[in-house]
Amino acid sequence: MGDQQLTAVGTGLASDEIYGRAAQVLPGGNTRTTIFLRPHPPYATRGEGAWIWDVDGVRRLDFNNNYTSLIHGHCHPEIVAAIQAQAGRLIAASLPTESEVGLAEALAGRSSAFERIRFTNSGSEAVMMAVKAARGYTGRSKIAKAEGAYHGSYDAVEVSLDSGPANWGDGAPNRNPYCVGTPQAVLDNTVVIPFNETAESLALLEASAADLAAIVLDPIPGRIGLIRATPEYLQMVRDFCDRTGCLLIMDEVISFRVAHAGAHSLLGVRPDLVTLGKTIGGGLPIGAVAGAQRFMAVFEETQGRARVPHGGTFNANPMSMTAGAVAMRLFDEAACERLERLSILASATLSEIMGRLGVAGEILREGSLLKISLDSRPKRTYRGSYPGPEQARREEQLFRALLRNGILIGRNLTATLSTPMVEADIGYLADRFEAALSEVLIDA
Ligand SMILES: Cc1ncc(COP(=O)(O)O)c(C=O)c1O
Incomplete structure (x- = not known):
């Protein structure tokens, strides 16, 4: 299905128009604190495997997976x-x-x-x-x-x-x-x-x-x-x-x-x-x-x-x-191990890009969960890893730059893998991550 046709799945309205309606019936036009985005979020219309489409016809590789819940991606x-x-x-x-x-x-x-x-x-x-x-x-x-x-x-x-x-x-x-x-x-x-x-x-x-x-x-x-x-x-x-x-x-x-x-x-x-x-x-x-x-x-x-x-x-x-x-x-042992291998690859690839672009920070990883941090201090405690205002500003910029560049991740830069993902998807992530990070560096 082409992206243009996809917008016709609902009423055919664009995200800003849907948000206009939402604001009339939902407080702040929203139902979920964790996904609200100013001026309005893109409205999703369809998902398939590792990908998600919005009503504006934009396709993104989904590394948020409904805040980690979609371990098998969309519509398995x-x-x-x-x-x-x-x-x-x-x-x-x-x-x-x-x-x-x-x-x-x-x-x-x-x-x-x-x-x-x-x-x-x-x-x-x-x-x-x-x-x-x-x-x-x-x-x-x-x-x-x-x-x-x-x-x-x-x-x-x-x-x-x-x-x-x-x-x-x-x-x-x-x-x-x-x-x-x-x-x-x-x-x-x-x-x-x-x-x-x-x-x-x-x-x-x-x-x-x-x-x-x-x-x-x-x-x-x-x-x-x-x-x-x-x-x-x-x-x-x-x-x-x-x-x-x-x-x-x-x-x-x-x-x-x-x-x-x-x-x-x-x-x-x-x-x-x-x-x-x-x-x-x-x-x-x-x-x-x-x-x-x-x-x-x-x-x-x-x-x-x-x-x-x-x-x-x-x-x-x-x-x-x-x-x-x-x-x-x-989600058997084999799926677990495959996700682990993919996330090791993702972590190494993103770390290499940060190093090459001279960006301070690190990629934290646990199983199929990753977190991009623009802070290279060793992290052990809440207070010791609490982002300062400048780090928080740049991390928000990076989240938005990734969104513009075809990658959906968590607002706190947490990325989650799903079983439909393959190595090529990590390659796509790397390419888009480098583009997004370069945009943030230009804005810095
Ligand atoms: C550690 C932890 N506990 C509990 C919850 C709440 O789960 P739910 O959003 O399904 O209510 C979350 C949600 O993100 C969570 O991360």
Whole structure:
């Protein structure tokens, strides 16, 4: 299909015209904070494999993949066929379906940490339910999370999400609300710890040990800069949980894709609960809490009322379950290894270009996730890798230059590979990256 014909798939309006309509019915013309772009975003119309088209007829190589969730790219034929067949059979019902058992079995087969699984509709809901499960199991109310870490839109884990030099404080991280109007009780119940700063975090955890239900930790937090939690930090957190009865919730909504059995297997740490989402739904909305039977039992109603009741009209809906099962079957060890090889190639290629053009910075990489950083300082902590205003300005420029040059990546310069990608796609990325970087250098 030619690009011109593609604009006719919708009403034939251009992005600016659609945005004009959007602004009349949606606040700010938008529904998703993370994808809003001034003056307006390009509106997508079609995707195929590694490519995405917008209504203006522009084709881009998609390295965002709906913020890492489309591990098999757009409209993978086997996933589409499964969705179509399921849509013709049953879209949703107030009876369970075998499809939820199938996806749960597929996930449980990947990690011994996943003894039981409970499905939600998003990663945010998964984190919320994991926190509730930890509270229900321990009878305690506080949680701890790392400064700057993103865990979705549940208010308890939004605390200090976007702390910066102006408000993070001199010593222990300040507890900053993310949304105006966040209740003080939410701030009081969230202990904010500095990522990868072992002694400082331990002291803060100890001070609340009797009240802590859980530590919520993304072991490779994209928003902190795709930096791994150090073995020492992970050990401290695990030991603290074992000693105090607090649960370790590993948020692998993104980082599950770095290895066949997720980040906890790669890093060799035993989680109590794991939150999942994104890739496990084959492109459809999903989330899940997985963990040891003794913790997950809080959701059981077999003996009467559950300690933590968990309803949800669309929980384990057969569309997401079916798409997810196919996606997980396709994301086997071989697919994982191939993505790893492609991302090593991408990382080396982009690093070479930055070096040749004399641009300070580095490419960080974990499995099929990459992050372009225009900062060459060694990165270990949130504060130590926090971009200054000039770096932030240039990174925004680079994001926009890539968008103009046919590459879609995350606003924070996170790039995600998908299984339809081949070496030639990395070549295309390299070519467009060099062009985009040259534009940013001219503007500097
Ligand atoms: C680590 C992490 N946890 C939770 C979430 C929330 O997932 P969702 O957007 O599906 O609600 C995200 C989303 O990007 C995430 O990156």
